[in-house]
Amino acid sequence: MDPLSAEELERAVTIMRGAGLLSDGVRIVLLELAEPDKEAVQAYEDDSPGGDAVDRTAAAVLRDSRALTTFEVDLSLGRGEVIEVRERADVQPAVTAGESAECIELVRAHPGFRAALAQRGLTDPGLVTIEAWGIGDQVAPAYAGRRLVWCPCWTRRHPGDNPYARPLEGVYAIVDLDRMVVLEIEDHGITELAERDGNYTPDAVGQMRDDLKALEIVQPDGPSFIVDGWSVQWQNWALRVGFTPREGLVLHGIRYRDQGRERPVLYRASFSELFVPYGDPSPGCYRRNAFDIGEHGLGPLTNSLELGCDCLGTIRYFDVVLADDAGVPYTVRNAICLHEEDFGLLWKHTDASTGEVEVRRARRLVISSIATADNYEYAFYWYLYQDGTIECEVKLTGIVLTGGIADGDRPSYGRIVAPRVTAPNHQHFFNVRLDLDVDGSKNTVSEVHAEPAPDDENPYGGAFRRVATPLRSEHDGGQLIEPLSGRYWRIENPGKRNLFGDPVAYKLIPGGNTGVLSVPGSSVRRRAEFIDKHLWVTPYAPDERFASGSYPNQTSRDTGLARWVEQDRPIEDADVVLWYTFGSTHLPRPEDWPVMPVERIGFLLKPDGFFDRSPAIDVPPSLDSCSKSVGDDHGCC
Ligand code: CO
Numbered sequence: 001m002d003p004l005s006a007e008e009l010e011r012a013v014t015i016m017r018g019a020g021l022l023s024d025g026v027r028i029v030l031l032e033l034a035e036p037d038k039e040a041v042q043a044y045e046d047d048s049p050g051g052d053a054v055d056r057t058a059a060a061v062l063r064d065s066r067a068l069t070t071f072e073v074d075l076s077l078g079r080g081e082v083i084e085v086r087e088r089a090d091v092q093p094a095v096t097a098g099e100s101a102e103c104i105e106l107v108r109a110h111p112g113f114r115a116a117l118a119q120r121g122l123t124d125p126g127l128v129t130i131e132a133w134g135i136g137d138q139v140a141p142a143y144a145g146r147r148l149v150w151c152p153c154w155t156r157r158h159p160g161d162n163p164y165a166r167p168l169e170g171v172y173a174i175v176d177l178d179r180m181v182v183l184e185i186e187d188h189g190i191t192e193l194a195e196r197d198g199n200y201t202p203d204a205v206g207q208m209r210d211d212l213k214a215l216e217i218v219q220p221d222g223p224s225f226i227v228d229g230w231s232v233q234w235q236n237w238a239l240r241v242g243f244t245p246r247e248g249l250v251l252h253g254i255r256y257r258d259q260g261r262e263r264p265v266l267y268r269a270s271f272s273e274l275f276v277p278y279g280d281p282s283p284g285c286y287r288r289n290a291f292d293i294g295e296h297g298l299g300p301l302t303n304s305l306e307l308g309c310d311c312l313g314t315i316r317y318f319d320v321v322l323a324d325d326a327g328v329p330y331t332v333r334n335a336i337c338l339h340e341e342d343f344g345l346l347w348k349h350t351d352a353s354t355g356e357v358e359v360r361r362a363r364r365l366v367i368s369s370i371a372t373a374d375n376y377e378y379a380f381y382w383y384l385y386q387d388g389t390i391e392c393e394v395k396l397t398g399i400v401l402t403g404g405i406a407d408g409d410r411p412s413y414g415r416i417v418a419p420r421v422t423a424p425n426h427q428h429f430f431n432v433r434l435d436l437d438v439d440g441s442k443n444t445v446s447e448v449h450a451e452p453a454p455d456d457e458n459p460y461g462g463a464f465r466r467v468a469t470p471l472r473s474e475h476d477g478g479q480l481i482e483p484l485s486g487r488y489w490r491i492e493n494p495g496k497r498n499l500f501g502d503p504v505a506y507k508l509i510p511g512g513n514t515g516v517l518s519v520p521g522s523s524v525r526r527r528a529e530f531i532d533k534h535l536w537v538t539p540y541a542p543d544e545r546f547a548s549g550s551y552p553n554q555t556s557r558d559t560g561l562a563r564w565v566e567q568d569r570p571i572e573d574a575d576v577v578l579w580y581t582f583g584s585t586h587l588p589r590p591e592d593w594p595v596m597p598v599e600r601i602g603f604l605l606k607p608d609g610f611f612d613r614s615p616a617i618d619v620p621p622s623l624d625s626c627s628k629s630v631g632d633d634h635g636c637c
Contacts, residue, residue: 112182391602
């Protein structure tokens, strides 16, 4: 499960070159480990072969810009040969960073684009920020079948300015990436440029607040985790950290040691899509419907994290290696951060009769990675807790996307965040693929909520009970949140019982979430059907990895979850995969400018009869000798 190393990436490229697959005009869109099939992994673990070599295989997606087609390649690194090549003439793979960079310089040099700049009094195209966005399916019929992006832009007065403070409203380029030509410069008329900078560095902000004292995290005995290669142990938890070019951070094989036995919980967890539709019908916005994972991939967007800034305390970083679209490996240093955090209270009780107090502090293991998608930052966090809980959290920050607006106008579908600058309404939808194996692979998922007892059992009117309904096939698996009834989903193993004779289980508890605001039949809804439901449940299938299908770029219809579940496969007592969609509706605020303080959104996986009692009861009391009481004479503890 280890991500491909630089040597393996180079070897894969050599193999493909040797097979004549990398002729001129062919770009490597994706090159990653082809993970071994789940059954093979479980058989390998069961056999404990003691270090027998396993053939490492890789998967690549190639775009041939001359033949105007796409190839999927499977290859064996061990045997040094191509296993299979499949032509996919029906898809547009993700846009590579190389394509984006070339396309942006092409637009910058284009005479029509320069003329549009000149009309706005802009003489230095070098100061213009141009972005290459997926165009979706809202394109002129003349462009059908072409590999396209569209390019909005902004300008700066100085190279160090906030690139989004001066939108060039109304000027958009459309580029054919295969032929690498500008097809069109759309010009919807001049909107006066914003005057203010919107800069946010200490120099630009000026006076910094000066009343912050140092707050240091000290772990004099080192961290409580043990790392061996990509495998991690912490408290009773064990897992493998992974990373793919498309999904970014991936977690494998999460297990909990319970009374000497390692019990599986989660076979694989990954972000399968991140979709951001904008809710403004203006020419600068109606095409802004970004599939950040499917159209670009999180890998190339991943930050090199900085010790003491992004991550505080005793940190173990993981570097990741990716290949660019020419097949040249490059390293993202400190791409994944692993550390422990104090998390306040774990549990406490004061015995009122004796005055005896037992209190425990909580610690959590944090595994995180941060991606920059143009203006936005997405920080992805997985937390493991001492009480058996797993939490997934995304922190959204960065700069809200901006458009220009004339003095005196008020935006109908956004908010003014600075003079002549508007931030349009939008939603962020994340889909997390959770291949749960709760104490084994055969699991059943139930919808659970609470409701008042029936009248004949409810003489005092206050009785309520838990109602659980098993989801038997994929059609049942399509579920929405229902906060008022406390709906959650229970993933149980019918073959494993706890002390009380009940099937052991975990439950998926929704956090903040939202519904869809674009209307049925719209481009947004057709292309991203996975946002129609908050939960989807499918039987495990190795080629079903992405909620919006493998190739959402330029689709007219979602080819992922919504199509797969049409089979209505059985999901009871099966190796199930849960796909949880969670979203945030972002109606921007002036306080989001110039850089948005983080918004948090996520969900929990909590044991629900998985253990026979609280697994956190054996956490020892702590007495932090560094803590001190100030402002009075009372000591702590
Ligand atoms: Co937002």
